[in-house]
Amino acid sequence: MTTVDMTPATKGPEINKRRRVYKPNTKYIPILATLFLLVVMYSTSVANYENFGDPSVIVNLFRDNAVLLVVAVGMTFVIITGGIDLSVGAVISLTTTLTATLLQGGWPPLVVLPAVLLLGALIGAGQGAVIHFFKVEPFIATLAGLFLARGLALFINQKSIPIRDDLWRSISDYRIVLADGVVTKPIAIVALVTVLIAAVVLAWTRFGRNVYAIGGNADSALLMGLPVGRTKIAVYTVSGFCAALGGVLFSINSTSGWALQGNGMELDAIAACVIGGVLLTGGSGYVWGTVLGVLVAGLIRTILNFQGDLNSAWSRIIIGVLLFGFIVMQRLVTRKAK
Amino acid sequence: MGEQSPVLEMTGIRKVFPGVVALDGVDFRLFPGEVHALMGENGAGKSTLIKTLTGVYEIDGGEIKLGGVPVRIAGPLQAQQAGVSTVYQEVNLCTNLSVAENIFIGREPRKWGKIQWGKMRRRATELLARLDLDLDVSAPLDTYSLAIQQMVAIARAIDIDARVLILDEPTSSLDTAEVEQLFRVMRLIKESGVAILFVSHFLDQIFEISDRLTILRNGQLISEHRVEELSQVQLVEKMIGKELAALEDLEDKAQRNRERAAEAKPLLEAKGLGRTGAISPYDLTIHEGEVVGLAGLLGSGRTELARLLFGADKADKGELSVDGKRVTLRDPQVAMKHGIAFSSENRRTEGIIGDLSVRENIILALQATRGWTRPIPRKKQDEIVEKYIKALQIRPADPERPVRNLSGGNQQKVLLARWLITEPRLLIIDEPTRGIDVGAKAEIQKLVAELSDGGMAVLFVSAELEEVLRLSHKIAVLRDRRLVEELENTADVDADRIMQTIASGATS
Amino acid sequence: MSIIKNRLFWPSLILAVMLVINMFTSNQFVTIQNGHLFGTLIDILRGSAPLILVALGMTLVIATGGIDLSVGSVMAISGAVACLLISDLGDQNAVGSVLLIIGVAIAASLVLGLWNGALVAFVGIQPIIATLILMVAGRGVAQLITDGQIINVQSSPYATLATGFFLAVPVAFLIAAAAVALTLLLTRRTALGLLLESVGGSPTASRLAGISARRITIMVYVVAGGFAGLAGLIYSANIKSADSISAGNLIELDAILAVVIGGTALIGGRFSIAGTVLGAVLIQTLSVTVVAIGIPPEANLLFKAVVVVALCLSQSPDFRAKVFGRFQSRPAVEKPAVEKVVTP
């Protein structure tokens, strides 16, 4: 094999010169718009509610949504390839149940932790393999995964199981003091680190770029010689792993395991991704967008909590209205900027 | 060269698709340092042969040897690793990624596992410069036209360190200058000992660049020759299996009709029509029965000009009138109501609907004009479809086959049929002969001439200047997204004259 | 051979197996009792009516490449509206008024569908999030209508919707059958089906072919809303009350599952009404079978998982080729004499 030496072309006739095509770089506009709206929403709330300006409101946002954040990050990978993973909530429940059961059974925590994480990754990989090798629709494959994981969890134990392990307890109780009166917990840090890693992987590694390529056009990606199958399986593995990690964080946050834990979390995660500008058709979106999506959902909940006089019916309606307002504003701002 | 052993040897290759034997015992050899043309009509099996080689399809029989060693290639990745670099027929890139990424994805320069974006962009810019392209390599690929995408695909392929380079119709939407650039690069690569497999329906190009050629017909190997052994006529004969019916002299006819057309009623008039960032305001009048050709270089804005006349993009300046009445083309539907039809150059993403059958693809536009409540009776559908399958020689002649499974050229014919059955008053065709074989190309040209005789106006966009010259009554020349000159296609107008205009940038 | 290749062969087979199981476990599979049909099979047919209706609408939405998560909430709203109005009637058995009220409830559902469609087509919001809004808020609205309580009605014409019989056949089943017929008519006797598949297959190409993707999109959401509303009426008529909290809860998942089992791809394009109906009946039969063979509640999901896994694998041609491939006699092919996988 020889390397081709292509000496630069002798300058062709003048007419052959190509001009650069300048186009404003529009790819960050949706994210910026989302961020902007989020800030607007936050400041309005600060003006309206007592104590909303307390820094712990923001800090708690990360801690309360740590699990969702981690799960949504995994989901982002899957959605960027144009897939979907409905099993994440169930994997959380399986992880928490299994963790609690094993810890109760006296297993050492340092064995339990990697074991459940591995299990999550394996479930993900299994789904990915079915999707890739047998060309089963991601929706149906991961729905089967959902039934299987939650089914297993319910089968192991229907009841909620308290975790009394010292390590779990101490991580759960460990307080990280950020400022006077503002504390957070390790799970928030884990979530943020996950986000950072994911962002780096998506933007700076071959794997990350393959994820985008497959989402853009899987057939082309295959013809371009990219490892499509491997990458597809890998994203579901990542998602499964993130779900298991989310489950672990959950079990730390609540020091318990329960087979119905994380019920419906898949939809929350998908919604967070989509609100953050990740396209369900694949090929486009950023982890940062997902983070914003999670924060939007979390902020809406916080607002409802501070409002404090809504019954269930009205809180649903207000969530819908806020979501609607947000999405429409996002569309308008994005469209204008483009 | 004869003494050398072939770098690639395929023997007895067989590939069967449900209902079609695409390849039937085909042998093919490729020697180092040669450009080898693979010839054949649309649907002859060229692309399929290439795809069996790169492992996209599993072969049903036969043997492939690379460098004398029998191999089984499991997929494009393995093919690439084995030193086979390919540009597939339909541009297969990820348009959501940037230009630079499309060139380097899978082979990104890395340090500590981290992609070096700066280095990648720099190298992409350099590489494209060798093809004489100056693009913003960090812009997403979908902001560029199909022709540029094709160049990017070529850039990707030639940068891969390979011993076999496959180019499946790389020139189908390039114009002369780009083709020249490409050939220059191909010669360089060839000299370094790489074997090149080249597919094109442009016979001139074949005779210019190739050393040897292999001819396929109906999935069967016909023969293998040195280029010098054959004349164009002989080649065509071997490809289609019979003598090519003598073409009427279209050019003369165009001349004869020119004056008639110019005197006819103006059908469509654009005044100062334009769109920011796409095309500067232009004036253009198209008369009934007139064929207007658009000439210009790659990226000169021909497509953009045409799209405004169909409402595919919305004009933000100027005005347009049809039959003397002002109209605003909000979207294609409105244009269709005024009898305008538009066949896009980008058949894969803007043309065919892959899942649907040939029949459904053909009647789609006609059905759209009728609205969903008035379906075209099935019997009538079958009639129309059968007629056009015959007229345009769409193969396989099975109306119920998903259009995705047709060869590229046949897909193009399906699109043409889609618009012809709507009986438009103005037919805008952007690169209608892209990827179409010699025989069919002649048929299409004839068809355009006939349609214009029958009073249909045609706006004809083609990268092939000759074709434009042969058919058009009037030629509009574009440069830098600006209509620079409009000239009557009189006898003294030729390719040089137009290239001159493009070069000088004269304004009319 | 060719029948096995049909996508719907395996789901049909699984359905048949489950029906046979039910035949053995049930006291009566199909009998005539009090002049109308009765038995497990009839229960299944009647019970699957709401899911069939919802899945029909979902099929059309999915064919255009969209998705509708709000169907459950629409069901809740339509049931709530109907029951609230009926409970205010002087004479709950007045057929005319009940019919009118049913009309009002369906009209409301159509409006909700229109809302979804407008968000998707005009505002350009991704379908999943556009319909999520109504999914969340809609149930709140339904709760407001019923004031968080279950509204009971004592209207026999209304109950007929779900539990009545016409010519010995359950009315609910007839309604579903009529909806299927209507959908088939709409999509296969007009050009709607083609246009839908075209929009779902490639929106850009469809636009350039002069198809008004917008109008089509809005239409399918409206139809989906209407069918969901009808399903909500049957659901509430079945229990003679409006339960705004549980009506249609999570039905969107079942509906999507039915559509996918039926062979319609979630990315849009080709769709199959027959497949969807089969999928819906299959899901209903599955839940009946779970009870009939006495699977303990904590194992329900595991059982379901096994069936869904079996289903999706059996439907995958690649799975069949890879696993059963060697058992099938294939046309003899000559394999390359020497095989060697290339590595760089």
Next chain:
Amino acid sequence: GCGGSDSGSEGGGDDGKLTLGFSQVGAESGWRTANTESIKASAAAAGIELKFSDAQGKQENQISDIRGFITQKVDVIAFSPVVTSGWDAVLKEAKDADIPVILTDRAVDSTDTSLYESFIGSDFKVEGQKAGEWLAKEYEGKTGDVNIVELQGTTGSAPAIDRQTGFADAIKANPNLKIAKSQTGDFKRADGKTVMETFLQSVPKIDVLYAHNDDMGLGAIEAIEAAGKVPGKDIKIITVDAVKDGMTALAAGKINFIVECSPLLGDQLMETAKKVKAGEAVEKRILTKEGTFTPEQAKAELPNRKY
């Protein structure tokens, strides 16, 4: 309680009103709505400012709601836990912030009982037992096999688990009382009906139906009637809750016995909250006032039922 020691501190509103943050499980049933309404009404009557939030059945939501209350510096926090375990961490946070906590309706299984002041609510297990005991008594002295079918609540939920075990415990002693089939009806009327339809088809002879709530029982009644049987006679029906619809059916003889599970604990909660805030001692376990109903009792009670 320790939380009340610094009574009279800044917390609450400026008007010195007591602020109670209440986190509800969700709005999964009419029972729950009645529960919410009771709390709201009682708070208004007692002059307590109520901060209400709905966790939509998710523990993660509830944890963050409670944290929200801590941030808002409410005076007392009360909540109906979605699930029994997993509250230690957030309760500790409340304790650190000196905010007393009251549990309602459902217990938590924390080992550290100092984390909350009191638990007001019913005992699901006892409810199941009451149901089982009544049944055992009904069939006292009879030896023939009694086929029972059970409609369970949502799989994995505390009331479903406890009502099941309580019931099973109570009938254990009578071997002729057999649970022929047991399936979840998800606490829903419609599911109760469909599951009962299948029970009727697949169990040769059903004598007794035990439903974990009234709604499923009411759905089952529809199915029983459609099958041409008489509920309450051909099949004896026991349910739990005693909501108005259930009581009506009970009074009409379609249900034979209902174990009450009262949602009306608003007054008790407000009372306790005030005491806790004032630093007075409260009982660790406050049982809601509730009983059981037979058809006759139901007829008398029915006019007073509000929900």
